[in-house]
Amino acid sequence: MKMHRAVAVSMLLSLSMFVLDNVTTAQSKGKYICDEPNPQSLCTADNTCPASGPCTVDIKRTGMNGATATPGFPQAKGNSLFCVKPGTTITWQSSARNTGFVIDFGPSSPFDPPDAIIGGANKPVPVVAKRPGCFKYSAGACVSGAIYGMCGSGAAEAIVIGGAGGSN
Numbered sequence: 001m002k003m004h005r006a007v008a009v010s011m012l013l014s015l016s017m018f019v020l021d022n023v024t025t026a027q028s029k030g031k032y033i034c035d036e037p038n039p040q041s042l043c044t045a046d047n048t049c050p051a052s053g054p055c056t057v058d059i060k061r062t063g064m065n066g067a068t069a070t071p072g073f074p075q076a077k078g079n080s081l082f083c084v085k086p087g088t089t090i091t092w093q094s095s096a097r098n099t100g101f102v103i104d105f106g107p108s109s110p111f112d113p114p115d116a117i118i119g120g121a122n123k124p125v126p127v128v129a130k131r132p133g134c135f136k137y138s139a140g141a142c143v144s145g146a147i148y149g150m151c152g153s154g155a156a157e158a159i160v161i162g163g164a165g166g167s168n
Helices: 002-029
Strands: 056-062 066-071 082-084 089-093 099-104 117-120 125-128 133-143 151-160
Touching: 056 099, 056 133, 056 151, 066 133, 089 117, 117 125
Parallel strands: 056 089, 066 151, 082 151
Antiparallel strands: 056 066, 089 125, 099 117, 099 133, 133 151
């Protein structure tokens, strides 16, 4: 049992370092929707979660060092923008077997509490959007039992519609 805990802690520490490195690299490139003057104008019926229906984001490990967070829309691609209204529940989950994930909005988060969201294939995590604005986040995914390149990360953005819509 101690070995499993040690492996889990090691995975989370590795993933955290990987995610922080990816967010720092991505932010230095300056290609974020949240950096635009009016990011909420990009919210459409095709990329906005229904307030009364399910809103899911599927996190998967991809490629050599990657991870994707894919909103549950018919045409959605990995790490694509999604929008929600305040009060909407978003369920972060992984449909990939033996995959754990960490979603981190950094110091500014639309959720209470503003902690990292940690879950996995058997542990979906529902959270309620509270604060309006445009939010950058990192998504990390680890596959248990893999020896080489078991963790990957990616960056994406989400908009909580309403309010000033400033960049966070």
